[in-house]
Amino acid sequence: MPERFQSLRGFHDQLPGRTEHWRRFETLAHALFSLYGFREIRPPHLEPTELFVRSVGELTDIVGKEMFTLKAGDESISLRPEITASVCRAYIQHGLDRRGANRLYYIGPAFRRERPQKGRLRQFHQAGVEVLGESDPEADVEVIVLGARLVERLGIEGFELRVNSLGDAACRPRYREALVAALRDRADRLCEDCRSRIERNPLRVLDCKRDSCQQLLEEVPTGLEFLCQDCERHFERVREGLEQLEVKATVDARLVRGLDYYVRTAFEIATAGLGAQNAVLGGGRYDGLIRDLGGGDVSGLGWACGIERLLLAAALTEHDNPPKLDAFVVTLGPRARERALGLVEGLRARNVATMWDTAGHGLGGQMKRAGRSGAAYAVLIGDDELARGTVTLKDLTTGEQREAPLGLDALAAELTRARGADARASDPRERPLERAGRRATGNRQTPATPPTSGKPRGSARRENDDGQ
RNA sequence: GUGGGCGUAGCUCAGCGGUAGAGUCCCUGACUGUGGAUCAGGUUGUCGUGGGUUCAAAUCCCAUCGCCCACCCCA
Known part of the structure; x- marks a missing residue:
């Protein structure tokens, strides 16, 4: 008997019955992004390795150990571990600033060589938006609100939007110094991971999950106390804007983003019920990235959401969705x-x-x-x-x-x-994404007929599903 | 990368040293003039894979692959 093949670890098939959910997500995303004046960009999946080293940061785990990198002749190329860097590269390469295309969105796969979990795959899919060349806080507000609207429209309830300001080149170094000093004083009481983080990436100590470390952090200064006047003012206007639009957000001084390029605004949307993989959408401002990649002095701002995680959180019904034949x-x-x-x-x-x-x-x-x-x-x-x-x-x-x-x-x-x-x-x-009357991980009783459909389709077969 | 749980029919699972099972789905027929119902019959299978122990392994042991969970990190 010939060898039977299996998909690679962390690379999953989406079968009929699931693909319909994906398409509904994509349809919603395209429509919503267009509503906010964004236009689609589709960069390639492979890029020069150096692009990610420079953008994401050499010392991050993503670049340090999670990239799929291969040699092609004498150059090193990598499957993109995230998509913002590619968008920025394309923006610079094609002079998109002169074409008036500065609100861009993408939907597509990215790749990281991590140990898979539910909602975390080696090939995963992100949708995201980027606004290039706008430094005013109104842009931050629009981008954050768009993220919240997407999650809302997916019918996800009980999500939490947290925002923070990380400071900029003027004030972050001062805070970093103060933080490192404070952490060194308390190093003996920090966990092992955090002790090594003090030198490597002190900001990450702030979101250590251990209670002992979190308690200790009460004694440590927060970044918000160190913001320079410009950053302070910017953050204030972002919060005011969110308030004006009645988008609930909590300020979380411990919110830190893992990628090196973020400055000022950072935010994240988390949902309950996804275990450790509860962050479904995250982003922030990355003024300076375009310049680091050889472009002009153009500010940047954006977020990415994990489509697998969003679909899990949306707990979609598995109702029948065969091709509709006449x-x-x-x-x-x-x-x-x-x-x-x-x-x-x-x-x-x-x-x-x-x-x-x-x-x-x-x-x-x-x-x-x-x-x-x-x-x-x-x-x-x-x-x-x-x-x-x-x-x-x-x-x-x-x-x-x-x-x-x-x-x-x-x-x-x-x-x-x-x-x-x-x-x-x-x-x-024509139909909103429906919520199931059960948890995603729950039983597999026959789902109730969606209330919006007044027309039961008789014996139509239920699609088997992998339960995700 | 570290630690743990689990892999048996397409799907959900039982069996846990002595001949491979249930439900569901699928296929055929009753049915060359009618689907969903009913009835009769059938395949449900390298028991994830490879080694080992044993008279005998789905069952015990080792390795490996995959899924899941936690850590790490992130969407």
């Missing part, structure tokens, strides 16, 4: 079967979503497949119909039957008219 052609006898090939293709040419049983089952088998396909109508043709120039239309929801003309245009019109009646109700784009 018609399933059922044939009786060889003459009808011969005729069906053209009939089916003719209907499709008229935009009627049509299937038939290419496998050649008997009448019962074909009807069974028609029912399972989710088609609105079965279109039956046999010798009787052919002789009369008609088809028998069976409404697969109600079971009612009637005669209809065999002519393609007339039949297509008939089937399309029937579709118009319920298409609006069942079109996923």
Whole structure:
């Protein structure tokens, strides 16, 4: 027996039944980002390794040990571990500042070589936005609000938005010094990890998860106390803006972002119920990054969300979502079967979503497949119909039957008219993402029929699902 | 990278030294004039993989791969 292959660790397939959820997320994201004046950018997945070393920071774990790096000839290239760096590179390379494209968004995969957990994969997917060249706090407010709106519209309840200011080149070094001094004084009471962080990345001590360290941090100065006047004022206006729009945010002086490039505004949205992987969206301001990457003195601002995590937090229903067919052609006898090939293709040419049983089952088998396909109508043709120039239309929801003309245009019109009646109700784009009445990790009882759908689809098969 | 839990049918799981099981799904038939229902029958399988112990291993041991959880870090 030949070797059977498995997907790589941390690289998952998205199967039918899940892909519909992804597409609903993507549809929502595209629509929402457009609403805020953002335009899509799709950078490549591979970049020069050096791009990430310079942007994310050489000493970060992401660059230090989590990148998929390969040699290509004598250059080193890496799968992107995050997407902001690529967007900035493209912005500089193509002079997007002169094209008026300074609000950009992306949706796509990124790669990190970490030990996988639920909501943390080696290939994961992010959607994110970047605003380039705007340094006023109003831009921060818009970006943060957009993040909150996305999470809201996904129907995620009980999320928490936390904001902080990390200072800038003027004030952060002063704080860093003070912090290091304070931590050194207390090093003997910090955990082992934190002791090593004092020199390597002292800010990260602030969000150590150990209670003992957190208690100790009460005695340590916060960054907010050290903000220079400009940073102070900026942060104040960000908070005021959020307040004006009634977006609830808590100031968390311990919120630190892991990437080196953040300055001033940093924020994060966390949800309950995802365990340790509860951060679903995070970002901040990165003035200076564009310059570090060889561009002009252009400020930057943005966030990224983890699509897997958001979908987990949204606890989507696993309701049936088979392709919505208008018609399933059922044939009786060889003459009808011969005729069906053209009939089916003719209907499709008229935009009627049509299937038939290419496998050649008997009448019962074909009807069974028609029912399972989710088609609105079965279109039956046999010798009787052919002789009369008609088809028998069976409404697969109600079971009612009637005669209809065999002519393609007339039949297509008939089937399309029937579709118009319920298409609006069942079109996923017209429907908000639904919350399930259960936890994502919970039982697998049959989900309740979504209340917005007044039309149960009979025997439509439930998709098997991996439970994520 | 460190520590722990778990891998049996497509799916959810039982079996835990003595012939591989249930539910569900799938397939065939009753059914060349009707799907969802019912009935009859069928495949459900390298028991994750490779070694070892044993007369005998799904079961015990070791290794390995994968999933999950925590740490680390982050979306």
